Amino acid sequence: MVGALLEAGLRNGVDVRVKAPATRLVTDESGVHGVVVRADGDEHTVRAAGGVLLASGGFESSSELTTTHLGAPFGVQVSPAGHDGIAVQLAEEVGADLTGMEDAWWMPGVQLPGEELEGRPLSRVFLGERALPHSIMVNSRGERFANEALPYDQFGRIMRQVDPETGTMPNATAWLIFDHDYWTRFGIFGVPPGGDVPDYLHRADTLAELAAEIGVDEVGLLRTVDRFNPEAARARDPQFDRGGTLFDRYFGAFHPRLGENSPDARFPAATARARIGIATAIGPVVSKLAGRVAKRDDPERLRSLVVGPLAKIIRPMLESPPSSVLGPVDSSPFYAVKVEASALGTVGGPKTDALGRALDTEGRVIPGLYAAGNAGGAPTKGFYGGAGGTISLGLVFGFLAGREAARRRDAVVA
Numbered sequence: 001m002v003g004a005l006l007e008a009g010l011r012n013g014v015d016v017r018v019k020a021p022a023t024r025l026v027t028d029e030s031g032v033h034g035v036v037v038r039a040d041g042d043e044h045t046v047r048a049a050g051g052v053l054l055a056s057g058g059f060e061s062s063s064e065l066t067t068t069h070l071g072a073p074f075g076v077q078v079s080p081a082g083h084d085g086i087a088v089q090l091a092e093e094v095g096a097d098l099t100g101m102e103d104a105w106w107m108p109g110v111q112l113p114g115e116e117l118e119g120r121p122l123s124r125v126f127l128g129e130r131a132l133p134h135s136i137m138v139n140s141r142g143e144r145f146a147n148e149a150l151p152y153d154q155f156g157r158i159m160r161q162v163d164p165e166t167g168t169m170p171n172a173t174a175w176l177i178f179d180h181d182y183w184t185r186f187g188i189f190g191v192p193p194g195g196d197v198p199d200y201l202h203r204a205d206t207l208a209e210l211a212a213e214i215g216v217d218e219v220g221l222l223r224t225v226d227r228f229n230p231e232a233a234r235a236r237d238p239q240f241d242r243g244g245t246l247f248d249r250y251f252g253a254f255h256p257r258l259g260e261n262s263p264d265a266r267f268p269a270a271t272a273r274a275r276i277g278i279a280t281a282i283g284p285v286v287s288k289l290a291g292r293v294a295k296r297d298d299p300e301r302l303r304s305l306v307v308g309p310l311a312k313i314i315r316p317m318l319e320s321p322p323s324s325v326l327g328p329v330d331s332s333p334f335y336a337v338k339v340e341a342s343a344l345g346t347v348g349g350p351k352t353d354a355l356g357r358a359l360d361t362e363g364r365v366i367p368g369l370y371a372a373g374n375a376g377g378a379p380t381k382g383f384y385g386g387a388g389g390t391i392s393l394g395l396v397f398g399f400l401a402g403r404e405a406a407r408r409r410d411a412v413v414a
């Protein structure tokens with residue numbers, strides 16, 4: 001998508017500059033007229049008759065802003081560097097009102113050793129692994145604190161909840177605890193089921209030893225597992241109703257056609273390896289074909305090619321039972337991996353009107369200043385309607401703001 005947008009911009013004569021971060025807005029009493037950027041060690045002023053659209057993303061990498069507005073920095077980062085909240089700073093300097101600052105597009109993350117981007121640790125998003133049977137997630141008290149199969153934004157939000165008595169976030173660092181059944185059926189993070197156990201996984205013969213190794217309260221963990229196991233064995237979770245919704249079961253272990261006779265269930269390791277082999281072999285062919293179809297600029301044909309077959313594959317999943325996400329944690333050895341609360345991006349920024357124009361604290365338009373995407377205060381105020389819930393906002397309000405700025409430029413030039 002970004003490639004297509006860039007190509008469209010270049011085709012239409014947009015002058016794209018890279019490695020030129022904006023540092024200041026150029027203003028006078030009539031509004032915002034440009035930005036000062038730093039490039040090659042110098043400052044350059046870029047004039048903009050229509051105004052400036054802040055689209056520099058959120059402030060999730062800024063310790064200062066996350067501490068002030070979200071209570072604490074994130075333990076790990078799942079988004080790339082460069083999200084330092086410059087939009088918030090620039091907008092505040094011209095008196096913009098800020099909104100949604102206490103919210104984020106929450107996502108739990110797992111930092112694996114050595115995984116980084118451009119020299120900075122980059123954590124994995126932690127999605128389906130939480131929903132598989134024979135696992136639970138606990139905090140340092142050894143307590144479950146949510147339905148592990150919740151959508152990531154809801155689960156991540158609960159991880160960042162503040163305990164009113166202690167003022168701390170007891171779930172911000174948590175542990176996925178799973179047993180040997182889980183390991184031999186699913187593996188984790190690309191390690192095939194039953195494969196070599198990587199060093200970053202904690203492993204112990206008993207849950208008590210595992211608790212001691214990871215610094216989780218042993219009594220709490222044993223009590224939690226004692227409560228969870230008998231119900232999970234009957235595919236129930238009276239405490240948090242894990243498996244109660246279709247979404248919960250989306251990432252579950254379900255073999256619709258052949259049930260327990262499916263290759264996935266009978267030979268999980270071999271099936272996982274075969275799947276990786278097939279994907280590696282046909283991936284380049286599929287992406288070449290998809291590229292060709294996309295170039296034909298025929299979205300309806302693309303849709304008919306993709307949506308029909310995908311719907312056929314996914315439809316049987318609608319029948320998946322709660323047992324696809326529930327099973328007792330009772331086969332030794334036991335494993336643990338650390339999970340930290342994080343965010344895909346932040347929600348807050350300058351408040352805008354329906355055309356993407358930034359507003360001041362009196363609700364008046366700041367002439368020439370616009371904001372969209374994570375740089376602006378999200379029009380949905382942090383409500384996440386599903387995958388695409390942030391990018392769609394950026395696209396729609398970026399388009400509206402750009403159109404408005406173009407109109408303003410035409411009026412100024414005329």
Ligand SMILES: Cc1cc2nc3c(=O)[nH]c(=O)nc-3n(C[C@H](O)[C@H](O)[C@H](O)COP(=O)(O)OP(=O)(O)OC[C@H]3O[C@@H](n4cnc5c(N)ncnc54)[C@H](O)[C@@H]3O)c2cc1C
Nearest residue numbers: 021022056057078079082086344373374387388389390391
């Ligand atoms: C792993 C992951 C998966 C995600 N999956 C989804 C998904 O499935 N659906 C969905 O909707 N969202 C998803 N998101 C969130 C989504 O990627 C972001 O919300 C979205 O990219 C925000 O777009 P944006 O244009 O506002 O900002 P960004 O994409 O962050 O772009 C901002 C740009 O501004 C640049 N910049 C920063 N400071 C300056 C400066 N001073 N001057 C000039 N440029 C600057 C940055 O380098 C960056 O290139 C995901 C995020 C992550 C990390």
